[in-house]
Amino acid sequence: MKRLHGKVAIVTASTDGIGFSIAKRLAEDGANVVVSSRKQSNVDAAVDKLKKLNLEVLGVKCHVGLSEERKALFEQTIQKYGKLNILVSNAASNPAVGGVLECEESVWDKIFDVNVKAAYLLAKESLPHLRKSKGSNIVFVSSIAGYDPFELLGTYSVSKTALIGLTKAAAKELAPEGIRVNCIAPGIIRTKFSKPLYESESAHDEALSRIPMGRLGESDEMAGVASFLVSEDASYITGEAIVASGGMTSRL
Known part of the structure; x- marks a missing residue:
């Protein structure tokens, strides 16, 4: 039996890059996976790819910054699969480059609204469902930049540091209920999102x-790390940020 057999997972921003790989891996490991992103066309394309691999997935359009779309995400998940065991919050935005003290207030607000506030709200809104099952999990996707800020991604880096703090705070609150909360801090990964760092x-x-x-x-x-964290192999791990960066500096 696959280690995530019978589990239901939501992965946000999962039509490309790290999110898609996580969704694919969780499904390969036996979970029923809900794939989501802001654009319906991207959702449809990702679902098509995964179903061609005979994986059990559902696609739901969701802009994580919109409360009505987050609500629909959870409602459609429960309608289809009847429960929720795993939330992987991967959605992130970085509309501008530059140092943190050069950032316009409107840009700061957008980055924090998506990268931190929406992640917090997704976690909060998932709890009524996660609490109904034993061994539920939340995973936030942070970044190595949360430990060692990138010069051109100043505000983004700070938002990713905030996710590490959110992970630790939420883990302590939810540990007595048996809900584990962990975080992945990827290094420089070969994705469209990271292209400015290596193109x-x-x-x-x-x-x-x-x-x-x-x-x-x-x-x-990164997908392998996510699958480990939400599995019973990590049953005594909570409040941790797992750095997967090829050895880059990772201490606050």
Whole structure:
């Protein structure tokens, strides 16, 4: 029997990159997985790819910053599968580059609304469902930038530090109920979202100089960490941020 057999998982921003790889891996490990993102066309394309692999998935359009769409996400999940065991909050935004003290207030608000506030609200709104099953899990996707801020991603980096704090605070509150809360802090992963960090030759060389393993990470490598964290293999782990960065500095 696969280790996530019978589990139901929601993965936000899961039509591409790390989110898609996590959704795919959880489904491969036996979970029924709800795939979501802001655009219906992206949801449909991702679901089609996963169903061609004979994986059990449901696609739901969801902009995590909109309360009515978050509500629909949970409602459709319960309507289809009858329960929820796992929430993976992966959605993130970074509409501008630059240092943290150069950030416009409107940009700061947008980054924190999506990266932190929406993650918090998803977790909060998932609890009535997670509490109905034993061994439920929440996983936030942070970043190595939450530990060691990137110069061009100042505000984004701070938002990812906040997710590490949210993980620790929520884990302590929910531990007595048997709900585990953990976090993944990916390094520089080969995705569309991270392209500015490695697409030019100079940026690529700079990125590799910071990674002791000497290569970029792959989305599937993050998926393995997520699957471990929500499985019984990690039954005594909560409140932790698992850094998967090829050896990049990861201490606050």
